[in-house]
Amino acid sequence: MARRSAESLAKGTIGYARLRPSDRFLGGLRAADRVVFVSHVHPDPDSLGSMFALAHLVESKLDKPTLMTRDGPISRAENRAMVDILHLDLCPIEAVEWAAGDAVVMVDSQPRTGRHTLPETVPIYAVIDHHDTPGHLGRVAFVDVRPEFGATCTMVTQYLTEQQVAFPDKVATALLYGIETEVTGYPREGGRQDDEALIRVYPLADKDTLARIHNARLPISHFGCLLHALQSSFIYDRLVMSWINPLPRPEHVAEVVDLMIRFEEVEWAVCGGVHGDQLILSLRSSKPNAKSGEILRKVVGDLGKAGGHDRRAGGCIPLASTAPAAIEDLQRELRRRFLKVLKIDDARGRRLVALKDMLQNLQS
């Protein structure tokens, strides 16, 4: 595969250490026949924007064929709108015909963090990421991981700027939306570098396209899940916990916690739901230095996988049984672990919406 030749090329270059990351990244790709971009499952705007802009960089500077992939379905309505409106051409990861001359570039994720279905036998040339979830990087020739950046798209914007590659409006729009989704929510997780990247791409982005993505149409399941979540929510001191069973689409847990974390009485919001044979979890915090990714990893433990950022995290647990009793047991165990890890004594909790209000609403 291309990994070894790419590695020797990149690392054998005189003055390697002095080169900018984008120089080293491109240098290591010179021997490749094709550059394949991969990301985490349920690709989000940050991974989509990163793949799209890096493909543009590789095509512009090296004139090599590229392939962008999609690991699992694109979930949130806005993300699907981004793919449709920008015409992002994504190959399902399971349909990729891997070839010896492929150089694989992983963005917005790290190898063996359990967030991809990429076969472990496929060697990875490069990892470009801003997550602090540690992956297996020992055999990766080019590694650029900067957790101090709010978005992988910010790193990629720097690559294009360093290489003086023009930003077509679609590329600028994808980067802008990728950065914006990561850093403009509240709690905000972004810094000076992200602001500089936003300033760079904003004048070049198509604002009408951006508005269409922001206002993507929502499926009916969004509203059903919202109601379900409100009715199942319990407040345990500083934590609000909601369950949606069954969960028709995995993205709804993230939509729910994004709303719930705005509740003024809590510092933590978690929503979980059973989707197929997995329990999907999404966590938000309104606290600075919340270490949400670490908290969720502690809670999930060896039951499944979890990771994320300071104030946002996600995870999934494969289910041995989807029988209601088994799911109830697992949810009880997860609640116990959340309360323990967050040092919350209030184990009884109280409903967000009182039962009698729900019944009254039904009767009126």
Ligand SMILES: [Mn+2]
């Ligand atoms: Mn990201």
